[in-house]
Amino acid sequence: MADEIRSVVEFYTRHPISLEIILEKLKASRGNLDHVRPEELFPHDQDHYGGLAANDALAMRAGIADGVRVADFCAGLGGPARYLAQRYGADVTGIELTPKRARAAQELTRLVGLQDKVRVIEGDVMAAPLADESVDVVISQEALLNVPDKEQAFAQAFRVLKPGGRLAFTDWVAHRPLTAADRELLWRGMAVTTLFNPQAYGELIERAGFMLVSVEDLTADWGAILRERLAMYGKLRGEAQAAGTPAGHDAFYASYVRFVDLVNAGHLGGARFAAAKPG
Ligand SMILES: C[S@@+](CC[C@H](N)C(=O)[O-])C[C@H]1O[C@@H](n2cnc3c(N)ncnc32)[C@H](O)[C@@H]1O
Numbered sequence: 001m002a003d004e005i006r007s008v009v010e011f012y013t014r015h016p017i018s019l020e021i022i023l024e025k026l027k028a029s030r031g032n033l034d035h036v037r038p039e040e041l042f043p044h045d046q047d048h049y050g051g052l053a054a055n056d057a058l059a060m061r062a063g064i065a066d067g068v069r070v071a072d073f074c075a076g077l078g079g080p081a082r083y084l085a086q087r088y089g090a091d092v093t094g095i096e097l098t099p100k101r102a103r104a105a106q107e108l109t110r111l112v113g114l115q116d117k118v119r120v121i122e123g124d125v126m127a128a129p130l131a132d133e134s135v136d137v138v139i140s141q142e143a144l145l146n147v148p149d150k151e152q153a154f155a156q157a158f159r160v161l162k163p164g165g166r167l168a169f170t171d172w173v174a175h176r177p178l179t180a181a182d183r184e185l186l187w188r189g190m191a192v193t194t195l196f197n198p199q200a201y202g203e204l205i206e207r208a209g210f211m212l213v214s215v216e217d218l219t220a221d222w223g224a225i226l227r228e229r230l231a232m233y234g235k236l237r238g239e240a241q242a243a244g245t246p247a248g249h250d251a252f253y254a255s256y257v258r259f260v261d262l263v264n265a266g267h268l269g270g271a272r273f274a275a276a277k278p279g
Contacts (some may be wrong), residue, residue, distance in 0.1 A: 001148050004193060005097070005124065008146045011191040011252070012098040016236035017047050017077065019104035024239070038086040038112040045079030045108060048141035049218075049225045049270065054170065055083050055141075061214065061274040062137040062168040064088050071095065071135045071160055073125040073153065073169070074143030078105030078118060084139075085117035093135070094120035095128055128156040135160050140169035142270075148193040154208035164279035167210060170218065170272045173198050178267065182258065189255020198271045210275035219269025226260045 022044045026033060030040070048054055064070060066089035072081045075094025084090040096102040105120035123129040125140075126149050138157040147153050157167050174195040178186070186192035196204065202212050233256060262268040 004148045008191045009098050013100050038082050045077045047076040055080050058139050058168045062166040064090050069135045070137045073140035075120050078120045081118045092118045095123045126152040130160040133162045138167045144171045145192050158208045161277045165277045167275045173271045176267045185255050189251040205275050213274040216272040222270045
């Protein structure tokens with residue numbers, strides 16, 4: 001497992017959605033980094049499908065509102081955390097494995113003055129650095145695919161939630177078993193550990209003690225989004241080279257192309273789960 005974790009960190013350390021790229025974009029569009037507002041980051045700091053609307057969908061299912069304490073499992077650059085604080089007044093703690101990303105999240109949060117409402121802590125969601133029954137909601141977006149022991153991540157979500165708390169997340173699902181070659185490609189290119197079909201995923205959530213509230217199939221929505229993302233990654237590869245950041249990532253690109261094919265063919269897809277911890 002330690003090797004898997006190291007590979008995930010390596011993958012996200014080189015990921016093209018990065019602090020450097022975001023700051024480059026801001027400087028190019030506004031000339032300086034003075035008085036940046038949270039909403040100026042939103043076009044750049046959301047590392048999941050469906051942008052801000054995807055955050056709203058989770059917020060609705062989890063009852064996120066003013067003062068609600070949220071843990072964002074696998075928070076990335078802190079984009080969803082800042083959005084939930086800015087839009088809903090939530091108090092959000094992100095847990096992020098990749099040190100470079102956790103530091104970037106903190107820097108971006110300070111840049112837009114949201115540090116009283118949002119903090120991103122470096123840590124592994126399989127051993128979440130949060131106290132028992134300390135949050136009302138746990139969310140996660142497109143990240144549990146990278147977590148080798150999802151059962152352990154759900155056990156941690158259950159532990160940190162107050163009784164009656166909500167879990168709401170999106171993730172990839174495998175509608176049909178993948179070939180060994182595809183599993184290998186997705187692991188090497190995108191650090192995909194294990195994938196479940198929606199029913200098996202639901203059973204895993206229930207085994208952690210949650211009551212499953214809803215499962216929504218997002219596969220059809222993701223097809224178009226993924227085609228756009230593929231074009232964006234092609235563009236970001238060029239920008240990463242221009243900004244002088246590591247841009248290798250050819251395995252990522254090849255893997256992403258195959259991923260888009262698998263989604264379009266209905267083998268892979270996305271789903272949104274909502275569950276509750278009994279009160
Ligand atoms: C695709 S990004 C999603 C980021 C964020 N949820 C968003 O929507 O912008 C996945 C993130 O999960 C993080 N991650 C992967 N495994 C993790 C783990 N075991 N614990 C905490 N974070 C993890 C990665 O470092 C990466 O930043």
